[in-house]
Amino acid sequence: MSSLSQVVESVGNYNRFVSQQMTRARTQRKFARSLVQRWHKIKAQIETTESPTGTALPRLALPQTDEPGEVARYLFGEGLPGEFPFANAAYREMYLSSDKSEIRNPKSEIEEPTRLFAGLGLAEDTNARFHYLSKHQKSVRLSTAFDGPTLYGLDSDYEGVLGKVGEGGVAVDTVEDMERLYAGFDLTDKNSSVSMTINAPAPAILAMYVAAAKRRFGPRVVEQLRGTIQADILKEVQAQNEMIFPVEAALRFLTDMAEYTTQHMPRWYPISISGYHIAEAGATPVQQAAFTLSNGFAYVDMFKTRGMDVNQFGPRLSFFLDSGLDIEYLVLGRVCRRIWAIGMRDVFKADPRAQLLKLHTQTSGRSLIAAEFKNNLTRTAVELMMAYINSTNSCHSNSADEPFTTPTEEYVRLASHAQSIILEETGLFKQMMNVFGGSPGLQILERQVEQQILDVFTEIEQLGGVLPAMEQRYQRSQIQQAAHTYEKQINSGHRPVIGLNKYASEETMPSPKLERTLPVKQKAQVARLHAFKKKHAKKAAVALQRLENVCRSGGNVFAELLNAVEVCSLGQITTALQGCVGRFRPMV
Amino acid sequence: MNARRKPPLRILTAVPICDGHDSPIITINLELARHGVEVIYLGYNCPASAIARAAVQEDVHAIGISSYNGGHIAFFDEVVGCLHKYGGQRIPLFGGGGGTITPQDEAVMKRRGVDRIFFAGTPLQEIVSTVIKHYSRPLNRQRGLHGDRKMARAITVAESSKSELRSPKQAPNRKLQIVNRKSFVAGVTGPGGAGKSTLIDELVRRYLQQHPQGRVAVLANDPSHPDSGGAILGDRASMIYAQHDRVFMRSLATRGHLSGLSSATRAALEILKSSGEVDFIFVESVGIGQESDPFQLFGRRRRLVDASLLVMSPYYGGRIQLQKIGLLNGADFVAINKCDQPAAKTAKAEIAERLEANQRGQKLFGTIAARHGDPGVDALYAAIEEKANRQ
Numbered sequence: 001m002s003s004l005s006q007v008v009e010s011v012g013n014y015n016r017f018v019s020q021q022m023t024r025a026r027t028q029r030k031f032a033r034s035l036v037q038r039w040h041k042i043k044a045q046i047e048t049t050e051s052p053t054g055t056a057l058p059r060l061a062l063p064q065t066d067e068p069g070e071v072a073r074y075l076f077g078e079g080l081p082g083e084f085p086f087a088n089a090a091y092r093e094m095y096l097s098s099d100k101s102e103i104r105n106p107k108s109e110i111e112e113p114t115r116l117f118a119g120l121g122l123a124e125d126t127n128a129r130f131h132y133l134s135k136h137q138k139s140v141r142l143s144t145a146f147d148g149p150t151l152y153g154l155d156s157d158y159e160g161v162l163g164k165v166g167e168g169g170v171a172v173d174t175v176e177d178m179e180r181l182y183a184g185f186d187l188t189d190k191n192s193s194v195s196m197t198i199n200a201p202a203p204a205i206l207a208m209y210v211a212a213a214k215r216r217f218g219p220r221v222v223e224q225l226r227g228t229i230q231a232d233i234l235k236e237v238q239a240q241n242e243m244i245f246p247v248e249a250a251l252r253f254l255t256d257m258a259e260y261t262t263q264h265m266p267r268w269y270p271i272s273i274s275g276y277h278i279a280e281a282g283a284t285p286v287q288q289a290a291f292t293l294s295n296g297f298a299y300v301d302m303f304k305t306r307g308m309d310v311n312q313f314g315p316r317l318s319f320f321l322d323s324g325l326d327i328e329y330l331v332l333g334r335v336c337r338r339i340w341a342i343g344m345r346d347v348f349k350a351d352p353r354a355q356l357l358k359l360h361t362q363t364s365g366r367s368l369i370a371a372e373f374k375n376n377l378t379r380t381a382v383e384l385m386m387a388y389i390n391s392t393n394s395c396h397s398n399s400a401d402e403p404f405t406t407p408t409e410e411y412v413r414l415a416s417h418a419q420s421i422i423l424e425e426t427g428l429f430k431q432m433m434n435v436f437g438g439s440p441g442l443q444i445l446e447r448q449v450e451q452q453i454l455d456v457f458t459e460i461e462q463l464g465g466v467l468p469a470m471e472q473r474y475q476r477s478q479i480q481q482a483a484h485t486y487e488k489q490i491n492s493g494h495r496p497v498i499g500l501n502k503y504a505s506e507e508t509m510p511s512p513k514l515e516r517t518l519p520v521k522q523k524a525q526v527a528r529l530h531a532f533k534k535k536h537a538k539k540a541a542v543a544l545q546r547l548e549n550v551c552r553s554g555g556n557v558f559a560e561l562l563n564a565v566e567v568c569s570l571g572q573i574t575t576a577l578q579g580c581v582g583r584f585r586p587m588v
Numbered sequence: 589m590n591a592r593r594k595p596p597l598r599i600l601t602a603v604p605i606c607d608g609h610d611s612p613i614i615t616i617n618l619e620l621a622r623h624g625v626e627v628i629y630l631g632y633n634c635p636a637s638a639i640a641r642a643a644v645q646e647d648v649h650a651i652g653i654s655s656y657n658g659g660h661i662a663f664f665d666e667v668v669g670c671l672h673k674y675g676g677q678r679i680p681l682f683g684g685g686g687g688t689i690t691p692q693d694e695a696v697m698k699r700r701g702v703d704r705i706f707f708a709g710t711p712l713q714e715i716v717s718t719v720i721k722h723y724s725r726p727l728n729r730q731r732g733l734h735g736d737r738k739m740a741r742a743i744t745v746a747e748s749s750k751s752e753l754r755s756p757k758q759a760p761n762r763k764l765q766i767v768n769r770k771s772f773v774a775g776v777t778g779p780g781g782a783g784k785s786t787l788i789d790e791l792v793r794r795y796l797q798q799h800p801q802g803r804v805a806v807l808a809n810d811p812s813h814p815d816s817g818g819a820i821l822g823d824r825a826s827m828i829y830a831q832h833d834r835v836f837m838r839s840l841a842t843r844g845h846l847s848g849l850s851s852a853t854r855a856a857l858e859i860l861k862s863s864g865e866v867d868f869i870f871v872e873s874v875g876i877g878q879e880s881d882p883f884q885l886f887g888r889r890r891r892l893v894d895a896s897l898l899v900m901s902p903y904y905g906g907r908i909q910l911q912k913i914g915l916l917n918g919a920d921f922v923a924i925n926k927c928d929q930p931a932a933k934t935a936k937a938e939i940a941e942r943l944e945a946n947q948r949g950q951k952l953f954g955t956i957a958a959r960h961g962d963p964g965v966d967a968l969y970a971a972i973e974e975k976a977n978r979q
Contacts, residue, residue: 246958404686511690
């Protein structure tokens with residue numbers, strides 16, 4: 001029996017355990033008494049606060065009941081925020097205003113959830129955007145988008161990619177670009193966090209990041225670096241299609257990297273297990289959650305097979321989900337946290353730190369449309385609300401102009417402020433924790449969504465597990481089918497899209513400002529790359545040979561990449577590795 | 589299928605290099621095929637040169653490119669440039685990219701040779717009907733064509749004539765059956781899903797590595813949809829090493845011909861052989877069943893191929909089933925692909941026994957085509973190469 005069916009079984013067992021506790025609470029007086037006592041104690045400890053208009057509020061909202069069965073359902077079934085099975089939240093006080101910081105438990109974690117994904121033009125352009133975005137932020141929170149050639153491990157001088165250099169993300173060819181990209185930010189600060197959205201070439205890109213940081217802060221910086229690299233190979237194969245090596249080799253390179261960071265970079269998240277791209281490619285919310293979680297469990301299996309300790313790498317796994325407009329999104333994060341916690345605890349015997357699903361959410365890009373595009377502001381606001389109801393640990397909000405351009409400053413600012421308005425201006429999340437958790441609608445949805453996710457797990461299990469199912473194109477075909485249904489629903493009007501198939505005006509296409517990379521910049525990047533290659537030609541040949549040797553002999557490729565990136569470009573590294581392991585063959 | 593139906597429209601679709609957004613184009617592919625179009629799908633992350641080369645070799649009526657990652661002006665420019673280079677400058681190019689392509693971009697792109705852009709919000713039906721209406725022009729027997737363009741057009745003519753495999757007398761290219769007999773034809777067949785395309789691609793890769801000058805052709809057959817007459821011909825998307833200037837690849841839809849091959853296959857082989865341009869030809873049949881004999885290994889008709897390879901998966905359903913597969917008597921080579929599957933060991937033993945009973949010196953190989961540099965594929969390639977050298 002593979003771990004996935006064990007997860008299904010353990011969630012079933014846990015649900016039965018919760019029911020038993022409820023029955024016990026209702027039938028055994030002694031148990032009921034101790035439970036209600038504990039409940040009262042918890043309630044008594046909750047601090048109170050006040051809304052700006054003078055309403056007294058507890059900082060944590062709990063069900064208004066003393067009925068022992070219901071108390072058992074809540075405490076065991078959902079858990080207090082920050083307690084197993086973590087349905088309500090990963091931490092006790094997620095976004096609560098820190099006005100009362102002096103009396104708050106100093107250990108409790110406070111989230112600064114806003115992350116704005118940025119990347120455009122050359123490294124110095126993105127660097128400027130980062131400085132613009134972080135002007136009002138307390139901590140450095142940089143989230144990096146790379147351009148197409150970088151995502152495919154190609155250099156900017158590769159035949160036919162010039163037009164894509166710096167489009168939709170930043171162009172990074174060498175360690176020198178990486179130095180420019182984060183210039184001026186203190187990467188050693190314990191609150192700095194850098195995230196990089198890149199997958200197949202992730203090991204080379206992270207190696208460049210480490211090398212660039214070492215150049216600026218010295219060799220001891222490595223263990224201080226804090227951040228996340230996406231590096232989710234499974235979802236690339238299933239949905240996003242940015243693959244460059246055969247699956248087996250790509251997973252090996254990822255494991256090499258995870259092994260290294262677990263040992264040497266204790267503050268680094270070497271993988272962000274992502275449902276976002278699965279959803280954007282067409283998956284339903286349930287499919288998104290099911291494929292993402294099952295991928296997560298597959299990585300745990302893989303890392304364990306490598307001999308890594310689940311309690312060491314477990315806390316360094318993070319998750320990334322989409323938040324769209326369908327109602328299931330109201331509970332997606334909640335349900336995922338619960339399944340993950342139960343699976344990690346009961347199947348993988350992980351300790352509490354490794355049971356916690358840490359969630360990044362992004363609002364849905366697919367839900368945004370070009371027609372009457374300012375409606376996208378409303379769509380994104382609603383999606384943000386749902387992300388926060390799910391107590392996401394961090395969040396990116398899309399810009400309304402994304403259907404036609406890399407976001408321009410005007411709309412990036414609006415997107416960023418949308419988060420501030422919801423978190424800081426409204427009273428929804430800052431005075432009282434858990435405003436919505438436990439509501440009848442959420443409970444119904446949670447049960448339904450959880451069961452559907454487990455059903456998908458069972459289907460995957462019947463195909464032999466995540467990797468065999470993937471070889472049989474199960475996830476891809478499910479996603480494509482869902483995408484097709486979605487399109488049909490829009491075409492038939494069954495799924496209303498305001499401004500497109502409902503209440504559409506005859507307004508012509510908007511011609512807003514576009515953020516495009518100028519050809520002169522693209523050429524400058526190529527010139528810079530050529531200079532780098534020329535300068536290091538001799539050393540690069542030696543470094544690439546060493547890299548190939550390590551790759552062929554089964555050594556840790558990531559450790560060798562840390563040396564190679566000093567003198568080799570991304571494209572040179574990709575070519576050398578492809579020479580050893582072959583190229584990715586797309587599944588159609 | 590109605591034999592009098594006029595030849596289907598052939599459209600090449602692709603997503604540009606460094607772009608993996610294939611969901612919209614897959615939806616469009618399905619819709620086009622449902623309306624009787626033969627869609628040759630090149631996949632995502634496609635270089636401009638591969639698109640132009642494929643368009644010429646496939647002799648399509650038009651090319652559709654779905655671009656979502658930006659840089660479309662430069663990319664479409666490059667496709668236009670490559671079409672000139674490969675001699676396909678007359679092939680119209682259309683595209684779309686949701687909201688990423690603006691009306692201002694469209695104006696620039698049209699000036700530079702792009703025929704049409706579909707903007708965000710264009711209903712699927714409208715895209716399909718516009719494509720069918722505007723690109724359904726007959727492809728003439730153009731004179732003065734050279735190289736790939738000439739072979740491609742000759743195959744188009746053979747495909748759209750009434751010629752039948754069974755009656756080679758009517759083949760339109762009899763006159764061409766003259767000069768070059770040196771090209772070796774290997775037929776590859778087997779049940780659907782056994783991994784024929786992947787295996788051929790790996791064989792092509794080995795051929796290209798070992799013959800720095802040689803040129804190879806691939807005729808990839810896929811079934812037409814029995815109702816609409818359309819087809820999605822997607823072999824190019826997964827045959828990554830065959831997207832190469834030294835490979836001439838052509839995707840053929842069976843158009844209702846039920847033998848496992850397009851009725852134009854014999855003619856196409858004659859065209860390729862007599863062109864003097866290719867040294868080695870792979871013909872891939874559609875996925876076949878127990879009674880099939882796509883390469884006419886049995887009976888009195890002239891064999892279509894010089895060597896035949898039957899690709900099987902380890903899951904064929906038991907020893908008795910093997911007795912029903914006639915091709916196990918005729919194939920020169922048998923490959924059990926996906927040899928890493930648990931069932932492979934039994935399959936190898938049972939098939940070996942079955943072949944031994946034939947006493948024809950047929951060779952059996954265990955392969956894992958999906959694995960890079962698989963030694964089983966190396967051995968298979970060496971055996972085919974050896975047979976070709978003896979020819």
